[in-house]
Amino acid sequence: MKSFAISVEPIDVTACARRLADDRAGALVTFEGWVRNHNDGQQVGSLEYEAYAPLAESEGERILAEARERFALSGAVAVHRTGHLRIGELAVWVGVTAEHRAAAFDACRYIIDEAKARLPIWKKEHYASGATAWINCATRGEHAGGSAP
Amino acid sequence: MTRVNVQYFAILREQRGLMSETLETNAPTVSGLYEELRARHGFTLPGNRVRAAVNDAFVPQSHVLREGDRVVFIPPVAGG
Numbered sequence: 001m002k003s004f005a006i007s008v009e010p011i012d013v014t015a016c017a018r019r020l021a022d023d024r025a026g027a028l029v030t031f032e033g034w035v036r037n038h039n040d041g042q043q044v045g046s047l048e049y050e051a052y053a054p055l056a057e058s059e060g061e062r063i064l065a066e067a068r069e070r071f072a073l074s075g076a077v078a079v080h081r082t083g084h085l086r087i088g089e090l091a092v093w094v095g096v097t098a099e100h101r102a103a104a105f106d107a108c109r110y111i112i113d114e115a116k117a118r119l120p121i122w123k124k125e126h127y128a129s130g131a132t133a134w135i136n137c138a139t140r141g142e143h144a145g146g147s148a149p
Numbered sequence: 150m151t152r153v154n155v156q157y158f159a160i161l162r163e164q165r166g167l168m169s170e171t172l173e174t175n176a177p178t179v180s181g182l183y184e185e186l187r188a189r190h191g192f193t194l195p196g197n198r199v200r201a202a203v204n205d206a207f208v209p210q211s212h213v214l215r216e217g218d219r220v221v222f223i224p225p226v227a228g229g
Contacts, residue, residue: 033229049228050158050159050162051158051228052156052158052202052221052223054205055202055205055206055207055221056228058205058206059207080228080229091229092228092229112229115228115229116226116227116228116229117226118226119226119228120158120202120221120223120226121226121227121228121229122158122159122160122224122226122227122228123227123228124159134159134160134163134224134227135227136224136225136226136227137159137160137193137194137224137225137227139193139194139195
């Protein structure tokens with residue numbers, strides 16, 4: 001199984017963590033990205049995620065390989081959801097194991113930051129008002145729709 | 150004329166009203182193709198905010214199109 005996956009199904013956190021089980025590891029650091037009920041001053045009712053899966057998966061694998069090169073890791077796994085997610089649902093999961101916690105914390109941060117900046121994944125916010133917006137895709141004259149990348 | 154397949158995602162998919170299409174173009178590069186399609190379909194994103202991939206790999210805007218290429222234009226991303 002690959003280390004990075006795009007998933008149309010809910011992310012099974014227990015199964016992800018089990019894949020990182022390693023007798024040499026003394027630390028597991030995980031990051032969960034949740035669907036939040038507001039953004040940029042607007043009430044958000046749900047989020048729709050869309051991915052260009054083949055490139056998202058190859059770029060995701062590249063990010064995990066970079067993390068393994070930069071930090072002293074035992075393992076690294078990440079999964080990103082696609083589809084229409086409700087408030088509170090898990091959108092992205094990152095797990096990193098290492099002998100010691102410092103490398104695990106640093107690598108986990110590196111992976112989620114790079115993933116957000118580089119993976120061809122898009123999200124559309126559905127607002128309480130009924131309006132929708134693709135985040136980061138507003139052009140002049142439209143509502144900004146979200147924070148800068 | 151070069152025959153290519155274009156796949157659309159997110160805001161471009163909605164503005165085009167299609168997930169993919171095969172078309173013929175005189176544009177030599179991916180950036181030229183984007184400008185052609187933007188003019189035809191009224192895409193709101195300017196070319197400098199869109200990246201491109203050909204055959205499932207990122208390419209520069211100057212990438213030269215070849216017969217049978219699968220082209221994807223990538224709007225600003227927002228994963229996480």
